[in-house]
Amino acid sequence: MHTIRHIVFDIGKVLIHYDPELPYKRVIPDGEKRAWFLANVCTPAWNIEQDRGRSWATAEAELIGSHPDWTREIRAFRQKWREMVPHAYEDSVAILVELIEAGTDITFLTNFASDTFAEAQTLYPFLKSGRGVTVSGRAGLIKPDPAIYALHTETFELDPAATLFIDDSEKNVEAARSFGWHAVRFTSAEALRDDLQRFGFRPD
Numbered sequence: 646m647h648t649i650r651h652i653v654f655d656i657g658k659v660l661i662h663y664d665p666e667l668p669y670k671r672v673i674p675d676g677e678k679r680a681w682f683l684a685n686v687c688t689p690a691w692n693i694e695q696d697r698g699r700s701w702a703t704a705e706a707e708l709i710g711s712h713p714d715w716t717r718e719i720r721a722f723r724q725k726w727r728e729m730v731p732h733a734y735e736d737s738v739a740i741l742v743e744l745i746e747a748g749t750d751i752t753f754l755t756n757f758a759s760d761t762f763a764e765a766q767t768l769y770p771f772l773k774s775g776r777g778v779t780v781s782g783r784a785g786l787i788k789p790d791p792a793i794y795a796l797h798t799e800t801f802e803l804d805p806a807a808t809l810f811i812d813d814s815e816k817n818v819e820a821a822r823s824f825g826w827h828a829v830r831f832t833s834a835e836a837l838r839d840d841l842q843r844f845g846f847r848p849d
Contacts, residue, residue, distance in 0.1 A: 655812035668725035736834030751775035789820030
């Protein structure tokens with residue numbers, strides 16, 4: 646049994662729901678047009694660059710230059726961002742709170758734009774709990790780049806062999822393991838409780 650002293654939580658799709666399609670159901674009511682827009686204009690690859698630190702003004706200007714007929718819809722991505730994170734996963738947050746109350750060392754490591762993360766902390770105050778957070782948009786690095794795991798380890802003085810990482814993305818989980826952390830892929834709060842028990846934690 647590994648002795649885990651540090652638990653690192655991802656945030657989106659682990660502790661809070663994230664779905665960029667939600668506001669676009671109103672912005673672009675036609676399902677086919679909406680799917681095309683999110684696959685070809687405001688794509689995940691475009692959005693991840695804001696997580697890496699690119700400003701929204703630069704990001705919008707780039708897309709509007711190549712898709713001027715979609716200006717309103719492009720600007721809606723940032724304007725209506727809060728609608729993309731409509732609720733927390735209460736069962737997951739309950740585990741987080743139980744771990745903190747038990748004295749567990751908790752930090753967060755997230756791919757998130759700097760400004761929207763500040764908004765998320767206002768919407769969901771539990772994101773201010775634990776010992777701290779590494780936000781990709783502030784660091785200029787994104788998961789699964791090994792450098793962001795190294796930065797987080799150094800910043801919070803973690804022992805990699807005693808660190809457990811929780812993330813919904815398999816590639817991020819694999820990168821953490823390659824770096825030397827233990828890691829589990831988040832699929833549900835119930836499965837997470839089982840994973841934590843395997844590592845010696847019994848939040849209830």
